[in-house]
Amino acid sequence: AQSVTQLGSHVSVSEGALVLLRCNYSSSVPPYLFWYVQYPNQGLQLLLKYTSAATLVKGINGFEAEFKKSETSFHLTKPSAHMSDAAEYFCAVSPYNTDKLIFGTGTRLQVFP
Amino acid sequence: EPEVTQTPSHQVTQMGQEVILRCVPISNHLYFYWYRQILGQKVEFLVSFYNNEISEKSEIFDDQFSVERPDGSNFTLKIRSTKLEDSAMYFCASSERAGGGETQYFGPGTRLLVL
Numbered sequence: 680a681q682s683v684t685q686l687g688s689h690v691s692v693s694e695g696a697l698v699l700l701r702c703n704y705s706s707s708v709p710p711y712l713f714w715y716v717q718y719p720n721q722g723l724q725l726l727l728k729y730t731s732a733a734t735l736v737k738g739i740n741g742f743e744a745e746f747k748k749s750e751t752s753f754h755l756t757k758p759s760a761h762m763s764d765a766a767e768y769f770c771a772v773s774p775y776n777t778d779k780l781i782f783g784t785g786t787r788l789q790v791f792p
Numbered sequence: 793e794p795e796v797t798q799t800p801s802h803q804v805t806q807m808g809q810e811v812i813l814r815c816v817p818i819s820n821h822l823y824f825y826w827y828r829q830i831l832g833q834k835v836e837f838l839v840s841f842y843n844n845e846i847s848e849k850s851e852i853f854d855d856q857f858s859v860e861r862p863d864g865s866n867f868t869l870k871i872r873s874t875k876l877e878d879s880a881m882y883f884c885a886s887s888e889r890a891g892g893g894e895t896q897y898f899g900p901g902t903r904l905l906v907l
Contacts, residue, residue, distance in 0.1 A: 711892040722796065722883060723835070723898040730893035769835060773892035778823065779837040779848060780896060 681706045683770045685783035693791050698742075698757040700786045702770030705751065711773040712753045713780065714744055718766045726768075729753060740764070765790045794818040796899035798884050804905045805874055813869045813902045815884030824867045825885040825896060826859065828852070835883065841867065842890065874906045 686701040715723040727738025734746040770783040797816045826838040840847040885896040
C-alpha cells in the first residue's frame with residue numbers, strides 16, 4: 680500500500696530562516712503528491728501539488744517543493760520563514776487508481792522571532 | 793472565495809447515540825469525501841461519494857457509518873451508534889472532478905467527542 684512518511688513531527692526555525700519539511704513516499708509508480716497546511720482551528724488548505732508536470736512545484740505563500748523520483752521525496756521548502764507560517768503541514772499522496780488522499784503524520788512548524 | 797462549510801464545529805454525545813455531521817460542499821463540485829483525524833494521529837480517508845453512490849470506502853467505514861446527499865447542497869455523515877473510539881475531528885472535502893491529481897477542498901472540521 681502506498682504511504683508517505685514525514686520526518687520530524689516538530690520543526691522550529693527562526694524568522695527569516697530556511698524552512699525545510701521532509702516527505703518521502705512509497706510507490707512503485709510516481710503518484711500524485713500534495714502538501715496541505717492547517718492553521719489553528721481551520722481546515723486543510725492546499726499549498727501545492729505535483730501531478731507529473733514540472734518537478735519543481737511552486738505553491739502559495741512562497742512555498743515550493745521538488746519531486747525527486749530517485750530519492751522518492753517531495754520535500755517542502757521556503758527560503759525565509761515568517762511568523763504567519765506557524766502551522767501544521769501535511770504531505771499526502773493519491774495513488775493513480777483512486778481519488779482518496781493518504782496523509783502523513785504531519786509536521787508542526789514553529790517560527791521564533 | 794467558495795469554501796466547504798461544516799456544522800456543528802463541536803459535538804459531544806453519549807456512547808451509543810446517533811450523530812449526524814453536516815457539510816456543504818462547494819456548489820459546482822460533484823465529488824465528496826469524509827476524512828477523520830483521531831487526536832495525535834494521521835488524517836484518514838473514510839469514504840468518497842459521487843452521483844449519489846459511494847465510490848470508495850476504507851476499512852474504517854463499517855456498517856455503523858453512512859453517507860447521504862439529502863438535497864442539492866448538503867452532504868452528511870451519520871454514525872448510528874457511536875463508540876468511544878469515534879472521538880475525532882471529521883473533515884469533509886469536495887472536488888470538481890475525480891482523479892488522483894484533483895485538488896480536494898477541505899472544510900474546517902467537526903470535533904466529535906463521545907463520552
